[in-house]
Amino acid sequence: MTFKPAEWPRKLRSQEWYGGTSRDHIYHRGWMKNQGHPHDLFDGRPVIGILNTWSELTPCNGHLRELAEKVKAGVWEAGGFPLEVPVFSASENTYRPTAMMYRNLAAMTVEETMRAQPIDGVVLMVGCDKTTPSLIMGAASTDLPSIVVTGGPMLNGWFRGERVGAGTHLWRFSEAVKAGEMTQDDFIEAEAAVTRSSGTCNTMGTASSMASMTEALGMALSGNAAIPAVDSRRRVMAQMTGRRIVQMVKDDLKPSDIMTRQAFENAIRVNGAIGGSTNAVVHLLAMAGRAGVELTLDDWDRLGRDVPTIVNLQPSGKYLMEEFYYAGGLPVVLKCLGEAGKLHKEALTVSGGSIWDEVKDAQNWNEDVIRPVDRPLTKSGGIAVLRGNLAPLGAVLKPSAATPALMTHTGRAVVFEDIDDYKAQINDDALDVDETCILVLKMCGPRGYPGMPEVGNMGLPPKVLKKGIKDMIRISDARMSGTAYGTVILHTTPEAALGGPLAVVRNHDTITVDVPNRSLTLNISDAELAARIEALKPADLAPAGGYGLLFHDHVLGADTGADFDFLVGCRGNDVPKDSH
Template identity: 45%
Template sequence: MRRGAVPNERSFIVKYRSSEWFESDNAELAFQHRSAMRAMGHNPDTFLGKPIIGIFNAWNDFNSCNYPHKELVEFVKRGVLLAGGYPIELHTISTPSDFMKPSDLPYRNLLSMDIEESIRSQPIDGVVLLCECDKTAPAQLMGAASCNLPALQLAAGHRSSGSFRGKEVNYGTDLWKYTDDYKAGLLTDEEWQELEKSISCGLGGCPVMGTASTMKSMSEMLGMMLPGTSSIPADDARRKTAAEATGFRIVEMVKENLTPSRFMTEEAFGNAIKLLAAIGGSTNAAIHLTAIAGRLNIRIPIERYARVAEGVPLLVNLQPSGRYSMDEFFRAGGLSRVIRELLPHLDGDCLAATGLTVAQTYGQDRKDWPAETEVIATLEAPLKENAGLAVLKGNLAPQGAVIKKSAVSPHLFRHRGQAVVFEDYADMLSRIDSEELEVDESSVLVLKHCGPVAMGMPEWGSIPIPAKLLKQGVRDMVRISDGRMSGTSYGAVVLHVSPESAVGGPLSIVRNGDWIELDIEASTISLHVSDEEIAERLAVWSRPPLRHKRGYLRMFADHSLQAPEGCDLDFLRPDSDEEAVFVPPIVGRG
């Protein structure tokens, strides 16, 4: 039987993990634990003999993306109770991308540890993970993979689009476009203030195919989110129905012993990579999928993102790769319709969250889908051919870099230009809009020292177009860095250059005026400097001091893997299937 397959006759658990706490043969321990539950108002008569479902909530008053879970959690609890389980709500740290500086990526790993250790150490039989914002979704999947107890995710949903000067505007992609217009003098200060009030019109994730929407889609494709639930808007009543259904289903999954390793198989990650290309998803997914898979001892070499997605076209016409927003996507049939269309490219034997196969779950058209739509294309008439991530290698990125082909201006697919180098983010901010900056539209903007070790890999890679070029009408240039960019961003932006500059990668020795060549079709990024000259420059290069001297960010800098390995902490990733096995606690006196 293939890994992940479910036998025809499902075997049900007789004894739940939580019974080690509450029904222990050690009468003193059972007394202590049941008494502690009574103190919280949990009568043992109501939960003994039932699966305890831990509902991990990650909302806080800074996190507008996850805030709907403050209400949705009650519907999850109702679903758990209706299915015969017992819900316990727990809170974790949150990762509000708008506010966490300089980068929220390190806290993805910390959140995954929060979840893993909370599950490991407490009487939990199954898990519901309430996600939405960029790093919450992958962090939860990483923690769930490490624990390998039955788990499901529920998204908060995307926020509504806004309206500005009579046009729909979406937080994320439109923000970057209007920022360029403002710098170019095309928006007045009064209009800029009006945009601030109108662009973010509700709670939930960005209403475009940014990182939040991408990772929700990845979760559903991996079988970790109920079919059809990843693209429901935050303000749609069907989001509450999805919450109740998620609570109900997790109880069934506990009884069926359906764990994350049964869903998130190597074949399932292949499906996710193909879906990533079809939806024009975020470059950040390459880091997150690699990190999630790594927790299960599944390795995804960076080249696989290009190789597996070869021949997969762009099917989704959403910003930033296309025109529309998540609301139109949902009305057009959402992710279920995309997966249905993509089935010829997928391994249909992988499992959906229903316990049925992907082919069984997504194989049928639905009557509520419109007959034709401009938002979701067909394989016969796709929006673009071969639209997945391009993986670039060369003497500038020996371990690889990525670029999102679907968001690149066609005239920059092959480009040669001279480098305009910024040594770090502060240097870039101080000079990018200077009239004295020696730059033209053929230049290649290079930003160093924003990788995982240097700065926690913030979303600084989408280097702003210099103001004087914006005024000339330039809206895209080749930009290169060892950082990330927002999934809502666009342009000819080369990201995740590895090894990063802070550890002595070739990016560290690029100088102003060096010629750099990008060839996306050939999958190369080249520094036109001789090997001898590169060696000489590296010989006199000195490693910059670590920015953080203590605390978690020092731990991250000391232990973070590079981008092609998912930027997980090295000690969290197992080196064998044996190391990936969940280690239960010794249940004794606390």
């Protein structure tokens, strides 16, 4: 029996490898046949690469092997030829010094994998924080038909009758132990209750935020973001995604058709509405850079400022991702934004239709989980971008997770020169600090750490926690986990390692934070600030070699997405020369 390929509007890219009788074509086909593939699979079917970030050392993605089989089933059903390809997987839980250092490496490997192999379209299988942006960045740079399927969030955590969120309650319980409100044994017992199934964090942390960003951008099928990892409907979504990519190849529907300026504006507004992670800022800036879309921190502030946070999820609110899905998930949020005039309804999605066509009939099944726009969790959500002499290129804060009383505040700086200095001092009762102070952490930006770790949500001093204080202003050039909370100012640029003003803050300086007016000010004269910067002796942070040196030499600032300077933009998918 011979397979009769469908009529395709153009020659498939994979046929450059497989479609002929030359020695080179036979070489490429012949080696593939040692896996038992019939000859006619190479004679016209689109080859679909299933780029899988499964790894046993990436716990969030540990179930993606099973999910890939459902994607394959969908590809086969639609007349495609699915081939699973493992790609670089940076785990937030295990990678040192930080997974963020390897996001760009992962994106680079994905880009080269797509360009150098006989692939007509790809399904991007992602989950853990950095896997989502890295694969989308690589896909944007090659611009082959691409669609995302995420692994989904884990089930709700419960501990002694309390709903507990992965990540969020790690921070809360850790602080409770330091405050003497929880024993270490109780903390260990809670550990198993917090992460009790396959999947990503069950809060609106970075993984769920990026899954939502992907759906809002139109790069995943409608409803993909919130389905729990172990729900059978997640497997259905994977199979439907496999079917859809084959048609996308036929239609030549590419990331450049979908990831437009309108799509990114939709995503920014959605991030405000869901109380999404500050990490979405650096990731979307990097993704936009790959797609050739001009996007800045000012866009984040302008577009998010008047967006209410309507999703009542931890860390900003009460519930977890299971409830979000049961309430209707992201389609309900998109519909609410559309009805409020805050959505580009005509933006194209991987479905081939507009985003509004996908969500206009969505229903809200729980208005305490997804609040009406006129009864939000936070009236003005989004991401606040602060500027001033302490952050000339900007710093970010998540209002929905902050303490309202601290949004306008002047306090004395308590300075930690780097993360080791912080660890050495923070638990010392002799530390000169009280709840009115502002904690300042330096040397944790992209070059300084290196990699820009999630340490910006510094734990508070025990002497303050024991007073019952739960929040203080914290300022750094670091990131924080999307599961974290508090009045935390992040991504301060230029970073300290590059001689930014953050580097010259001293103990007993005062800092004024004015979020309503978007300002961040070190209260010293311009002349004093200039003199301190002039006197700085920059540290030599360049590693001896390897990827660390590449990172050090080429990483851009957080204000533009912390991508590599030589990776910005789309380089296309022209078939490399055949050396055989």
